[in-house]
Amino acid sequence: MARETPAGDLRLADLTKRFGVFTAVDNLSLTIEQGSFFALLGASGCGKTTTLRMIAGLEEPTSGQVLLGDRDIARLRPYKRPVNTVFQSYALFPHLDIFENVAFGLRRRGIRSVDDEVTRMLSLVQLDGYGNRRPAQLSGGQQQRVALARALINRPQVLLLDEPLGALDLKLRRQMQIELKRIQTEVGITFVHVTHDQEEAMTMADTVAVMNAGRIEQLGAPADIYEFPATAFVANFLGQSNLLAGEATGASGGDVAVTAHGTRLSVPAGRARADHGPVHLGVRPEKLILVGSADQVPAGHQHVTGVVTDASYVGVSTQYLLRTGWGTELSVFAANSGTSTPVAVGSEAVAYWDPRHAFLLPRDAADTDRTSPVLDEPVGASS
């Protein structure tokens, strides 16, 4: 199979998939660099799994192309593509032992001597000596690793991972995330990882695409997306943001001036995606610092005042809710670094931030403040 062919980037061009009247994937175009770890992040039903299945060949696109290098593979049967998948349910063959599960792809391609390769692959996923067991005799994490080995052994040009860690418990999931990243670096194959878990996407991927309603809202390095989200959806899907509704009144001297709820604020022009009209001014909760009164705010910082309505101690940090004068509750995360004093619930407080940490997004005129995160789907749910 296309094992030693000159490699290429994976490109999706105007890819669309409709199920009846429902558009699952809407004119999607993106390029995934060869050898990169790419994550498609989105909530349940956003089209990410459909996109993956179109790359695998398990779903035929309504229109558009899937290009691997210069070759359009969108209409090739799945078994003719140099692409392998790690399924959400693992889909291990229950009637075959682990060795034969891993050897399956090689045998179908007519390769006779598979022993060395299978043994090597099993040790890559740390399952040496498990060859003659049946899938049902392994734990969830072990089954997951078998599914990975079974796909990787074929040296595909692209490895697709469909929520591969969804069924694992939290601790195992963290461990597997590190493991997956290690293996990806080791084998150098392009990984396309579909997940609804933003932390998982950020931990592992070089590039993250945030999907919503069949479209990509933002694509970039995890840190870039997190620090400067492109839309309100991204700001609250990837982590959490305090988005204040305001009116931008134009740029002057490198800053964009914003009036929000009667307070005059500003954001550096480089952090503004709009400079006039209705905007959201966003600040991440961990970029807000809580102090007792306005005279404690250092020069050059901006602030809002309010009343602390809730404080949750979560170990590494304390998460406060600050109710502002106009009724919006802002989230403030204070790291438990031992340098700040706790603020009592019910007391007046001031939250301040460095304007360089804020960002400005265009806003629908009807949209108001948004501070709650987009809810994750429950673990293990399919999408």
Added chain:
Amino acid sequence: MTLLAPTRAGHPPPAPPAARSGRRRLLPYLLLLPGAAWLLIFFGVPLLQLAAASLYDPSGSLSTGYAMTWAVSNYPDVLQAYWPQFLRSFGYAGLALVLALLLGYPLAYAIAQKAGRWKNLLLVCVVAPMFTSFLVRTLAWKTILSDNGALVGLLRDVHLLAPDGRLLATPFAVVLGLTYNFLPFLVLPLYASLERLDPRLLEAATDLYASPVQAFRRVTLPLSMPGLVAGTLLFFIPASGDYINAELLGTPNEYMIGNVIDSAFLVRLDYPQGAALSFLLMAAILAVVFGYLRRAGTEEVL
């Protein structure tokens, strides 16, 4: 499917903990008692009776009475006389099984995997013919295949059949009848196995370079093996012992071993011969079944 249940239930009951009272320990055996008694009276005793009859003096008759002479020679004698019917029984049953597999496997697969909301209706359609008597259904085939029937007329018109060619009273008719009559026994266990087949496994197989044919051979077929083995046995055993189809759709030239046993007991009244033939048939079927199970290697069935 319930057809598989009896074999599953055949395992011994788990040993109860020692602390349990004696009555509790006896309970599983008490529950077995009615069934065991039934089997003993209506299967065990007649079987012994039949075994004894197979060793009676062959020169006796119903009117003069039989003497127990331990005539083991009855067995080689009947085999000598009726080996063609034996061979024909297994030949016809085997041929019918092949036809039934060609018809039944795709049918069971379609119902289990592709029928969607029509699944139950289709299953009823498979079972529905069983609501009428076996005899009536076979007689219906006699009408369908008759020389003056529409089917024969059509086949003669398109020259698939010679002008004086017939369907009825041919080996074809007998094999067709066997195929038709025992098809549900094959389809139902197969359906039960295929229904549990996770379609995602087939997606995984195609993703791992298996062509549709390979995916069937490497995934679908092995995973449907328990149903396939159970179904072929449930088909083959009654089909090889059947005598109605050969009687109604065939001629003496198509007679199977069942017809010989039938006539030995009811026409010629030669009880030793009938009994010896019955035991030979049983032994032959057991040999075929065990040979088959060894090859199929499915410990799930037995």
